[in-house]
Amino acid sequence: MSEHLDLPSMRVGYGAADSTGADGVVEHLDTTWLTGDPPWPALFQRWLGEAVAAQIPEPNAMVLGTVDADGRPATRTVLCKGADADGVVFFTGYDSRKGRALAANPVASVTFPWIAMERQVHFRGRVVKVDPAETLAYWQARPRGSQLSAYASQQSEPIGSRADLVAAAAAVAAEFGGVDGQTPVPVPPHWGGYRLEPVSVEFWQGRADRLHNRVLTEDTGTGWTVQRLQP
Numbered sequence: 001m002s003e004h005l006d007l008p009s010m011r012v013g014y015g016a017a018d019s020t021g022a023d024g025v026v027e028h029l030d031t032t033w034l035t036g037d038p039p040w041p042a043l044f045q046r047w048l049g050e051a052v053a054a055q056i057p058e059p060n061a062m063v064l065g066t067v068d069a070d071g072r073p074a075t076r077t078v079l080c081k082g083a084d085a086d087g088v089v090f091f092t093g094y095d096s097r098k099g100r101a102l103a104a105n106p107v108a109s110v111t112f113p114w115i116a117m118e119r120q121v122h123f124r125g126r127v128v129k130v131d132p133a134e135t136l137a138y139w140q141a142r143p144r145g146s147q148l149s150a151y152a153s154q155q156s157e158p159i160g161s162r163a164d165l166v167a168a169a170a171a172v173a174a175e176f177g178g179v180d181g182q183t184p185v186p187v188p189p190h191w192g193g194y195r196l197e198p199v200s201v202e203f204w205q206g207r208a209d210r211l212h213n214r215v216l217t218e219d220t221g222t223g224w225t226v227q228r229l230q231p
């Protein structure tokens with residue numbers, strides 16, 4: 001397949017030398033942009049807001065990396081449903097492949113790939129389950145169809161066919177009064193939120209000639225440091 005695509009010559013250059021990038025920002029990302037304790041939330045909120053304003057697809061999508069009990073890494077995309085100084089929150093199946101990895105190894109990375117903005121933000125840290133009340137509040141805000149699907153899905157387990165999957169979802173819908181029924185769908189015992197509590201957050205801003213800007217903030221245990229990294 002890829003032999004018909006000239007992958008080696010595929011590249012996008014960022015900005016003109018010494019000028020603004022697609023993020024529309026003239027100044028270069030600088031360590032002084034990271035202030036506060038912890039230093040990352042203010043800039044992260046600003047960049048997230050700019051990604052939303054730029055109408056890029058799914059600006060709250062983030063790539064979550066985990067490592068399972070055998071040391072095997074895996075990544076997949078999840079939606080960020082909360083971000084503040086305590087960390088970034090996502091919701092998923094607790095018995096899924098990622099849920100099992102997090103039970104064995106409660107650490108993760110997440111990357112927001114805001115490529116259209118020529119930006120990315122990369123988090124690493126410890127992962128904890130959110131409080132059941134936080135899961136319930138988010139669950140109740142989800143569309144009923146999504147609730148029924150999450151209830152029916154043993155996420156990451158094999159299933160024989162699409163028809164089997166649809167039948168499993170229909171059985172769950174029937175149990176709760178139908179797709180358009182009024183019976184509330186309870187939070188499935190196998191579903192809920194996680195919070196990644198960052199110990200490091202790196203901001204990346206693409207620049208001409210691959211001379212990009214990278215600023216890393218890390219929790220050293222006695223306080224947060226802020227450093228520029230080479231591209």
Ligand SMILES: Cc1cc2nc3c(=O)[nH]c(=O)nc-3n(C[C@H](O)[C@H](O)[C@H](O)COP(=O)(O)O)c2cc1C
Binds near residue numbers: 075076077096099
């Ligand atoms: C844009 C996008 C957003 C997604 N958001 C979520 C999410 O918030 N939670 C989730 O469980 N899966 C989400 N998925 C599906 C996951 O990428 C993944 O397929 C699923 O969680 C199973 O992953 P696992 O087998 O590694 O546990 C999303 C997929 C895409 C493409």
Ligand SMILES: Cc1ncc(COP(=O)(O)O)c(C=O)c1O
Binds near residue numbers: 079091092142146
């Ligand atoms: C399986 C699954 N769970 C959760 C989500 C998060 O989205 P939401 O909670 O907004 O439905 C997604 C989004 O694609 C998803 O695919």
